[in-house]
Each structure stands twice: as structure tokens, then as C-alpha cells.
Amino acid sequence: xxxxxxxxFEYISKEAGDELEAQYIKNAPVNFPDATALVxxxxxxxxxxxxxxxPDKDTFEKAAAQRKKSIAGVASKIKxxxxxxGEASLALIR
Numbered sequence: 001x002x003x004x005x006x007x008x009f010e011y012i013s014k015e016a017g018d019e020l021e022a023q024y025i026k027n028a029p030v031n032f033p034d035a036t037a038l039v040x041x042x043x044x045x046x047x048x049x050x051x052x053x054x055p056d057k058d059t060f061e062k063a064a065a066q067r068k069k070s071i072a073g074v075a076s077k078i079k080x081x082x083x084x085x086g087e088a089s090l091a092l093i094r
Contacts (some may be wrong), residue, residue: 001056002054002087004052004087007019007048010046020074021048023074034055035054039051
């Protein structure tokens, strides 16, 4: 079953958010090649919601190490991060 991770970021500044948004857009497709969908939603000057969808939990778990590494590399620019994950009842992508 489709597995989804939703990340909610609060950055230390608008500039940090701008920088990390640009990095994510450039690197996420390479860093998470098995994702069915990657969505970066800037919700405010210092906040964003990132959603990744995987075909199953095993594929999701394989991406977890890369996610951890990516966040560790920019931790000084992140004020807070919260994540939720689980099986999706619906993940419609057209």
C-alpha cells in the first residue's frame, strides 16, 4: 500500500527558507528517486510542508536514511521540524 511522509518545517529565517527550498527543488528528485511524488509547499515566509509519496513502506524505509542525512546537513537553518507518516487511503496523481 502507498506510504506517505509529511514534513512540517519552520526555518530560522526567510533567507534560510529560500535557500533550503532551492536546495530541495534541485536535489530531492535525485536524492529520492523511488518516490512516486514529491511536493514542496511554502506555507509562509519561514514555514513549509514537504510531502513524499512512496509505492510501499519498504521503499519508504529505504529513503529514510537519505532524509536523515539531508536534514542533518542543514539542521542549523531549521528551527523546528515535525513529521507524520502512514499508509495512504488515497494517493491520486494525474
